[in-house]
Amino acid sequence: MNTFHGFAALGLLSMSMGAQAQPQYTAEACCQLCPQAAQATYYEPPELKNYATLVEAKDQWLFRTRSDLRTDFGLDESGYKALKRLRDGLAQRGVELVLVMPPSRGLLHADRLTPLELASFDQARARQNYLQTLDRVRDLGILAPDFANLLSSPQPAGQPFYFKGDHNWTPYGADRSAQLVAQTLKGNDVLKALPHQVFASQPAGLLGRSGTLQKAAAQICGNGYAAQYVTRYQTRAQGDSKGPAKVALIGTSASSELFNFPGFLEQYLQTPVRNFSVPGGGYDDSLIAYLLGDDFQNAPPAVLVWETDNLDSLGKSSFYRQAMAALSDGCDNQSPLLKSQATLHSGRNQVLFNGSGGNVYPIKGNRYQVDLKFADPGVRLLNATLTYLNGRQENLSLSRSPTVNTQGRFAFELRGDGDWGEQTLLSMDVQPPPGMTTTGLSTRLCVKPAITAAPTLRTAQTEEN
Structure with missing residues (x-):
């Protein structure tokens, strides 16, 4: 049996000395992922460590067992204590913190998993732990949008929250998340005090995405996946030019302009938003850089929207030691000992x-x-x-x-x-x-x-x- 480009071909050839029969072949579709993708050693390079281990589901969806099919979320007690201290420090500067933590790809798109993958993924436990984490974050005095309704209903056909081969959300996922941020801030005195401006989002062609999971699979297996195309959006201020922003956004690559999350926030909050996310910078390093910069130190925002794909990095004490020192601008405002x-x-x-x-x-x-x-x-x-x-x-x-x-x-x-x-x-x-x-x-x-x-x-x- 030989395998060519994802297809298994079985050739049956019968020959005799007196006559030669025509070769007969039967072919059946085979997996795109190679056997190496299931081996942990192939994820040791730094650029692949966040993709362990890839599995292929229905319709060429890819999932990471460690991240997408996880069942544990949240922080330990010391992590929550440190997160609350960061929230309190921001509040002392007059900043309302909104922590956006959408559900994992496995929770939102479990319908794309095969029966074998579903058997090893405890959805009920993952859902319970995820929702309990959001509740715990809210207990710290941090605003956290409620994604529970998205878990209770199937994703609409043709409008996936996440890309099938990428860890980022689609523009539709960014849109839904921005709506939930606006619902979370509804009735908030801080939001009422922000400058009001009308924004509208319109389709702006197609967005083709060769996803990060697909690229990791290609690096391991050598074969590629077709790009996924979705509608791209662009948001513009209506009437006057965009005014000064009192809402700041920090996040992962999902908060880049590519998926229009900043624009959707402007549309639903009806106020300008300034995006300080750094592509490839992560939600932790981007926040530290923002807090150390003049933009924050000279004019702190009224609302800080902090988008994360999980809380793993927020469990590291080294992050808080840097973030809290950055919040006070290090030693710039006092005499050093x-x-x-x-x-x-x-x-x-x-x-x-x-x-x-x-x-x-x-x-x-x-x-x-x-x-x-x-x-x-x-x-x-x-x-x-x-x-x-x-x-x-x-x-x-x-x-x-x-x-x-x-x-x-x-x-x-x-x-x-x-x-x-x-x-x-x-x-x-x-x-x-x-x-x-x-x-x-x-x-x-x-x-x-x-x-x-x-x-x-x-x-x-x-x-x-």
């Missing part, structure tokens, strides 16, 4: 020392933050070692997505979990970024602002009539 200007050379370079002049300050992990800026604005990796008086050390590695620009700046809180918050910092060493033998670095250490539990900024939401 320690500071230095250094030229880094190969190996470890001490850039902070708590003991100069014989004075040892009580620099506790739960009260201070560090603000560093490389002379080269293209630096995207920080490797540092923090040493405490009792000899304990923390090796800290922070990286930036290649598409996110923070001008070589890294700000982070000292470690405060467990008993780390009571340790006294002695010193900090930094290594030059890979490929650099020398570079300049400015380092400051300052007190981190206190974050108090903030009341909700919104009024009670009105029910949909």
